[in-house]
Amino acid sequence: MIDIKFIRSNPDIVRKAIVDKNEKADLDILLAADEQRRKLQYDFDQLKARQNAVSQIIAQKKRAKEDAGTELSEMTMVADEIKTIQAALNEVSADLDARLLTIPNLPHASVPVGRDEALNEVLRHEGTARKFDFEPKDHLDVANTNRMLDLPRGAKISGSGFPIYTGFGAKLERALINFMLEYHLQKHGYSELMVPLAVNRKTMTGTGQLPKLEEDMYHIGEDDLFLIPTAEVPVTNLYADEVLSYKDLPQKFVAYTPCFRREAGSYGKDTRGLQRLHQFNKVEMVRFVEPETSEAALEDMLNDAEDILKAFGLHYRVVSLCTGDLSFASQKTYDLEVWAAGSGKYLEVSSVSNFGEFQARRANIRYKDAEGKMRHLHTLNGSGLATPRLMIAILESYQKADGSLDIPEVLKPFMELKV
């Protein structure tokens, strides 16, 4: 969340951010609540101070076996007043806190201002697109020819959007995950985590999914748990309510998890094959860094994600999201879009974001800097990568004229593990 003190002294900057990000939040009501909270807090403090002082006197008199009737009757009234003010204070504070959670992060100055994805900025293209001397099929045809997917039975068991990978397909999916994990571990210096796939409300609020995106998540009502939409959630919350030392930073984690998304409101859009799913696999990178280094860390993590696409020899482009396409919690985001050679379009396979101190404030993750000062650290995360669209790009780019499939060289060792 944004520091209330910052909002108080820079309301116009925050207002602009809300508009640029297409969010809705009434800053005037929030500021009024803040004003009221401080006033009530002041009154409360005064009365409490009085109560504490007189309580000392009462205690002394009681010990000396003196009469404290005057003090007691005064305190009865003060206690009453305190109770009333405290109730009001609690209410205003709760309202203020709830409102603060609806204020989006401020976009970084380098982020292009724009209403929607049409105004995203394509920064560069990398690699070369596969050229065919035959009519290429799209990924679903390639998958079916090679018996790699069974989407109808996935739909029977769970519903559409819950894929079944079969035989060679399952093995290829597993190889992708393993390759990416090992790559980040061995070449990029990340540490691996395996984390819970169902998390509580507080955790979901910490990274910013709640309260805004409750409708987009699978909820287990019995236990009030949510299935994670990304490993970002459990991994970033690893240090919630903790204080680290500057000596502990930076920290880099990588985690593979399935991801669950209800995709409410996007039915009928890009539904063929693996394009949009309710359950998919992803290898996620998360970093905890000192504030001064987060901008460089974002570029570095972008490279980490790109290295995977390069290792697979795939063509892709790098996009800087405009304010309107930026997520609620993000300060700056790069998307990597891989070229789907068969269907002829770019598909998002990675989103690499710097959240600044936004998530650290929500999740209460702090550190002591070299001067011993308590500060919020910065968090970043990036997909490295999500598998479904990566699989699409590989199937379409590596298909052969006879309908069979080749695969990237780097994956072959992972397909040939011996027991």
Place this chain on the structure above:
RNA sequence: GGAGAGGUGACCGAGUUGGCUUAAGGUGCACGCCUGCUAAGCGUGUGUAGGGGAAACCUUACCCAGGGUUCGAAUCCCUGCCUCUCCGCCA
């Protein structure tokens, strides 16, 4: 799921007949002094968050969390969460 025990400051650990504790004592840490030697001793300081103040500083809250009783709660009551032990069930 059943029974019991417990959750105190960076750490250990007192405090549970409610009020000279708005948390003793110790360890650690920081600074200073002394001692001339990988040590010991002495002194001072040592949390987070909010409010006020130019500052020194003052003040409020926080003893797992949230309610309640009371003039007053770390201490009493209720609910929840977590940890440990035993039993049951189970991959």
